[in-house]
Amino acid sequence: MSRDSIAPLITGDLDTPIWDAWADGNRFLLHRCGTCGRHDWPASCCPEHGMSAMEWVDTPGTGVVDTYTIFHRAYIKELASEVPYAMAVVRLDEGPYFHTRLVGVDPAAVKSGMRVRVRKGAGDDFPLFAPE
Amino acid sequence: MKPRSIAIVGMGITRQGRAQGVVDLELRRQALELALDDAGLERDAIDGYIHASHEREDLRYLGLSPNFSWPVQTGGATAPSSFIMAAGAILSGQAEVVACAYGMAPSSGGMPGFGGKMSFGSLSYGYPARVGMIGAASAHALHARWHMDHYGTTSRQLGAVAVQLRNHALNRPDAMTFGKPITIEDHQASAMVVDPFRMLDCCRDTDGGAVFLVTSAERAKSMAKARPVYIMGAGTGHNIGNWHKRDVFSHHDDIEPAARRAFAQAGVSLADIDTAQFYDPFTISIIMQLEHYGFCKPGQGGPFVADGGIGLDGAIPANTGGGQISGFYAAGFTPIIEAMKQLRGESGPTQVKDAELALVSGHGLNGGVQNTWSHATLILGADA
Numbered sequence: 011m012s013r014d015s016i017a018p019l020i021t022g023d024l025d026t027p028i029w030d031a032w033a034d035g036n037r038f039l040l041h042r043c044g045t046c047g048r049h050d051w052p053a054s055c056c057p058e059h060g061m062s063a064m065e066w067v068d069t070p071g072t073g074v075v076d077t078y079t080i081f082h083r084a085y086i087k088e089l090a091s092e093v094p095y096a097m098a099v100v101r102l103d104e105g106p107y108f109h110t111r112l113v114g115v116d117p118a119a120v121k122s123g124m125r126v127r128v129r130k131g132a133g134d135d136f137p138l139f140a141p142e
Numbered sequence: 143m144k145p146r147s148i149a150i151v152g153m154g155i156t157r158q159g160r161a162q163g164v165v166d167l168e169l170r171r172q173a174l175e176l177a178l179d180d181a182g183l184e185r186d187a188i189d190g191y192i193h194a195s196h197e198r199e200d201l202r203y204l205g206l207s208p209n210f211s212w213p214v215q216t217g218g219a220t221a222p223s224s225f226i227m228a229a230g231a232i233l234s235g236q237a238e239v240v241a242c243a244y245g246m247a248p249s250s251g252g253m254p255g256f257g258g259k260m261s262f263g264s265l266s267y268g269y270p271a272r273v274g275m276i277g278a279a280s281a282h283a284l285h286a287r288w289h290m291d292h293y294g295t296t297s298r299q300l301g302a303v304a305v306q307l308r309n310h311a312l313n314r315p316d317a318m319t320f321g322k323p324i325t326i327e328d329h330q331a332s333a334m335v336v337d338p339f340r341m342l343d344c345c346r347d348t349d350g351g352a353v354f355l356v357t358s359a360e361r362a363k364s365m366a367k368a369r370p371v372y373i374m375g376a377g378t379g380h381n382i383g384n385w386h387k388r389d390v391f392s393h394h395d396d397i398e399p400a401a402r403r404a405f406a407q408a409g410v411s412l413a414d415i416d417t418a419q420f421y422d423p424f425t426i427s428i429i430m431q432l433e434h435y436g437f438c439k440p441g442q443g444g445p446f447v448a449d450g451g452i453g454l455d456g457a458i459p460a461n462t463g464g465g466q467i468s469g470f471y472a473a474g475f476t477p478i479i480e481a482m483k484q485l486r487g488e489s490g491p492t493q494v495k496d497a498e499l500a501l502v503s504g505h506g507l508n509g510g511v512q513n514t515w516s517h518a519t520l521i522l523g524a525d526a
Contacts (some may be wrong), residue, residue, distance in 0.1 A: 052269070056253075057386045077291070077391050079283035080337035085276040097275045099284055105388055109270035122291045136272050 024053040027066045036130040037136055038071035040104055049104035062092055071128030071137065073102040080117045096120045114140035145408050146523065148229040149362035149370035152181030152355030152498045153237075153482050158470035159318060160249045162349040167197070169245035169351030171204050177353040182367025183239065188355070190237030190511045192227050194220045194473065195242040202227065202336055209237055218421045218506025219378070219395075221474025222518035226376050228356040238361055244475045245351030278423060279344055281508035283336045286426035288391035290338060292441070295429065297338055299444030301329035303425035304342045304467060311464025313491035318348065319468045343425040345466040352475040354482075371485045374410065375523040377403030394430035395505040395517035401435055404519040408499075412436050415521070416497040417484050418458050419477035421504045422465040428452065431503060432460075454492060462492040474504035478520070485524040 028051075031037040040049040043056035044063035056059045078098040084090040096117040100108045112120055113129055126139040154176025156169050164172075170193075178185060191211045193200055201211055210231070214224050221244065228240035275281075289295045308324045311317035324342060332341040362370040379396035405411065412435065429443030437458050438446040446452075452460035455477045463469040463480040470476060481500035483489045489497075502520040 077284045077288040079280050079287060080334075081274060081280065082334040082337065088272050089276075092274065095274055097270065097273070097280060099391070101388070106387070107385075107390065109275060111273040111275075122287070136269070138273065 028052060029064040030114070031066070031068075032135075032137060036128070036134075036137075037068050038128050039066045040069045040102070040106065041065075042067045042104075048080070049102070049106055051102070051106045051108055069104055071139075072142065073108065073126060073139075075099070075112070075120065075122050075124045075126060076107065077122055078120050080120070089139040097136070098126070098139065100126055108137075108139075110136070111138045112140065113138045143229055143233060143373070143376065145374040145409060146372040146526075147359050148232060148373040149357055149359050149368075150225070150354050150373070150482065150522070151357050151362050151365055151368040152177040152183060152353075153179055153479070154178070154351075154353045155316075155472075155479055156245075156351040158316070158348050158350035158472060160346070160348065162247065163250050164247060165183045165250070165347065166245045166247045166351070167199060167203055169247060169349065170200060170353065171351075173245060173351035173353035174241065175245065177241070177355050180368075181355045183355060183451040188241050190228065190231045190240035192231075192240060192242050194224055194242070194475070195246070197407050199255070200243065206241070208241075210286055216507050216516040216518075217514075218474045219504040219516035219518040220494045220506075221478055222376065222502060222504040222520045223378065223516075225354070225356060225373060225478075225520060226378070226518065229373060231375070232356065232358050236279045237361050238357045240359060242356060243351075244353070246286075246473065247349040248347040277336070278506070278508050280336045280340050281514055282424040282426055283339050285394060285430060285514070286338050286424070287392055289426060289430060289441075292392070293444075295404045295426075295441070295444040297330065297340070298326060298341050299429070299448050300338065300340075300425040301326045302332050302444070303428050304329050304447040305451075306447055307422070307428075307461055310492050311468035314463055314469070314489075317348070317464040317469040319464060328496060333501075336437055339424055339426075343467075345360050345423045345471045348471040350470060350472050351477060352472050354478070370488050371482055372523045372525070374523040375404040375407030375519075376521070377401060377405075377407070377519045379381075379517045381517070381523070383512060385513070390513050394427065394434055395514055397431065397434040397503075397517055397519070400517045400519040408521040408523075410499060412519065415458065415501045416498050417494045418452075418460040418501040419435045419463075419466070419481045419484075419503070420461055421468065421474055421477055421506070422461055422467055423471070423506075425467065427505070428461065428465070432458075435501065435503075454494065459492075459494045462489055462494065464502050474506070474518075475501045477504065478522075481522050485522055489525060
């Protein structure tokens with residue numbers, strides 16, 4: 011599923027490590043402050059300790075659905091064959107929010123609080139989440 | 143700023159409607175002429191210009207020669223923020239009369255739309271768009287779903303907001319839904335767009351222009367024709383602080399600091415407010431703002447509206463022109479327009495008797511990692 015026509019990734023962007031790692035065997039990176047251990051996504055600056063100790067770290071890509079919405083309407087023609095689909099805000103176990111598409115679940119069965127995990131090995135160019 | 147130090151002395155509103163076929167720049171010119179006439183001012187009185195968006199050609203086409211032209215864009219908080227900037231320009235001696243201008247023609251193709259033309263870069267819609275999270279409705283739907291899951295708010299309560307707004311708009315010739323009633327059953331039967339929002343939970347793009355002229359209270363007093371409305375207080379808040387605290391969706395923007403500053407400046411309390419005009423692109427917006435401004439308890443916004451709380455005889459008559467959902471969508475200028483009409487006694491069939499103080503809100507900038515981010519509050523006061 012290529013989405014470059016909708017929102018192209020920018021070469022040299024601050025978030026390049028995320029996309030490179032995702033392309034490299036679907037590793038799921040978060041940006042972590044080495045001083046306090048706070049994790050963020052995407053590239054961030056620790057609100058307390060600044061940028062100096064920020065590092066990219068591998069994480070398992072697990073969390074719970076904090077809130078969600080189900081698209082019944084395709085806002086652009088490229089998505090017409092995909093409605094209805096569920097977009098969720100996942101609260102990752104490390105703390106940050108991650109907005110993504112939910113897969114492997116009937117949109118009508120999505121519930122807040124549902125545990126989800128990033129789907130690997132399916133050729134997704136963006137990390138999508140599925141029920142654990 | 144001190145209450146009643148800054149006055150809004152002119153308001154120009156073009157026809158607001160779908161697909162008028164008039165370009166945005168011409169809409170601003172028309173609104174400017176109306177505002178000048180409303181204030182009794184000549185073009186050359188304007189020495190400051192603030193445009194709610196980015197545009198290089200306005201000054202030339204509008205025939206203006208101000209000291210500055212500032213763009214401002216902070217989503218749905220742009221309108222109240224432009225008044226805060228105007229007040230700053232006047233109080234810092236940069237201008238005497240500032241025009242705050244808005245004009246858009248999205249339903250005439252005057253703005254990049256969806257279907258391949260949307261520029262995600264400039265709107266910073268960000269990564270979630272790559273997998274299908276597109277549009278303002280979905281960002282607000284995340285808040286609505288959170289509210290339903292945590293408080294038991296129902297689709298019928300969202301519908302109660304839609305019906306109340308329509309009831310306000312029904313008798314208002316300036317509303318796009320003038321003379322077109324809806325029932326709660328109509329709401330429940332309308333098509334689901336982005337769950338939990340149905341079609342009747344959402345506003346529609348409107349073509350229209352609005353220009354306001356802002357000056358000092360001293361200058362306003364010397365203007366024989368003007369019917370000024372005064373800025374009593376103003377405040378801003380940004381939800382990014384709650385993002386950092388990992389608590390975004392229980393909030394509707396960050397209203398608390400905006401409200402606190404505006405009420406402190408005005409020296410009034412919530413009980414003094416005669417009418418509230420909220421930025422209301424979706425039904426949940428009214429419910430959550432009623433709660434966060436303190437008109438009802440957290441989680442009670444749905445029942446509050448269903449029980450008539452924002453009706454003309456309710457605890458706080460709100461969005462009396464039908465708001466953005468049933469009135470017209472002039473971005474953040476919709477609530478300011480209706481507050482001005484209420485405080486000048488021009489709201490006709492939905493006039494709040496003896497309205498002296500109006501609360502106005504704006505919020506938005508739903509882009510980036512999607513959410514609704516910015517918030518601004520104005521408290522406006524009628525001429526004493």
